[in-house]
Amino acid sequence: MTSAHISAALRAPAHRMAKAGFGKRHVPDEAPRGAADFVHLPVREAAIAAYIDRLPEGAAIGYKVLAEELPDYGQQACRSALDRLTRAGHLRRIKVQITVEGSGLRWVTRTFFSRAARSADWWARYIRFIRGVDAPGQPAAPDEVPSSQPEPGVPAARSEAYAVLAGLGGREPRLQLSEGECVALEQLVQEWLVRGVGREQVSQALVSGLPASVHSAGAFLRTRLENKMPPAPQPKKNEIREEIVGALEMCAFCDEDESTGTLVDGVCVECRADIDRDEANGATGDVPDTFLARPRQRTDVAARVAGLRAAAGRRAVPGPRAR
Template structure:
């Protein structure tokens, strides 16, 4: 896992996982993409860490694979300035992973308006689309608290309430629910131990709700709890170095210098798989390549040759 606040993040609006999610990629890239996809948020997914975790590939091979995933629209590295509860402002670096490949325009919009906050100097975010007006005659949806009150009469005839009484008592029941008492438990408390006759159900329930109000739950002490944060700014970074869009030109998420280094390594054959004789343990031959080939066949796609072995 990366340091707190850093590491992998998912993008919104992702489709459910499917067998052919990465069938459009070469074998190595498909294997690494599938591995990253299953990592939890906050996991470290830099090429050096991946090389330590994936025994078949070295650092240069993992860097080359991440470059191709970035070009294909699955990855973007973003530098985010956040205001942290009790700690002031700080910058963190996060790598956002999209199971569904996104084009450059989508990533640009996402980075500019990540969590609804504009990066400095950018045009304002587009206005929210107004919600559709409800159709005439369709009643507004009622809250869970209102439902608890409205259902009391069917459980106990002495507690039959009018609509106005339900609305008046609704905030009290909402407070019970907010303090961690379940809907069914609230109902049980309200109908238990009733007197022989109830002259005013509304007044009786108000007294019971107020007198038996549960205490506010105390937060559990947990050193690993998520702290509250507010994003102040967001800048796209190169996937492999500390340059960002304010200091250099990025093309598909990678700066010119890093892209030149990767292209040179690939031309020299330095990004292939680790030779078998250098592996700490035997290579698992049967899983990744065969599985991806099967996915391609199932999707009606032609086979794609794997990466060239290093010299």
């Protein structure tokens, strides 16, 4: 396995932030970060994915910015890597329409990153019903999206509020809920979260001080959620409040969106053709050593990635060769 220059993936250095309201966003309900999160990807894509994963919300993660921050790769290499991450289901670029208090409607562009690889149907549900990130009060996402090619085994997107309710039965058997009861109570729990109460605090408030017997867990929890609802937070001075009113999937690399063109796995036909042409011409490799501003940082990261692949029963994937 050739040496992959991915030491940057192990840290989250100072990185350029996007304009206020734009930039990177996490999707909800992510599993904790693990060492083998991206072993299914080629080495370069795994490195860039790990780097993006550690960046804060609002970071600029366009291919030009990444090329500046990761000097081993040029712009074409970073664009090709982002294309593969998008195809694999880790990225989607979304144009979000928001109402901003005092200034009416406006559009912002955000790139949503998922540590787990998601299916196209999952992203379709999420784009239609963005929730759990910064869009309180949005309608609940449907469990299914009609598809001519259903993907068995892909779970429906679930909100943090739903997860709180679904987990109560494991903490207190008297509060075991059905799926329908979780859905019915989801918005009440979401309102608690919006009002600044953390997930663990909500769970504790619901399971503590129970009576000797609970005849109907759903009815009991509804009463408790309504009666103990915390006060709505008062807006801070000079705080800008926004509400999402619409969302459209955009091409990961240009201004084309689903209302004006055809997107396949998050990329328009024209951009995909450009990237394929660059790859065919060999224009997406590493930056040659002679063009680097500083020597490459040779580390044991490549060996670590190879070990993770071996542990997962996968053959090592060669990284791109310097041109």
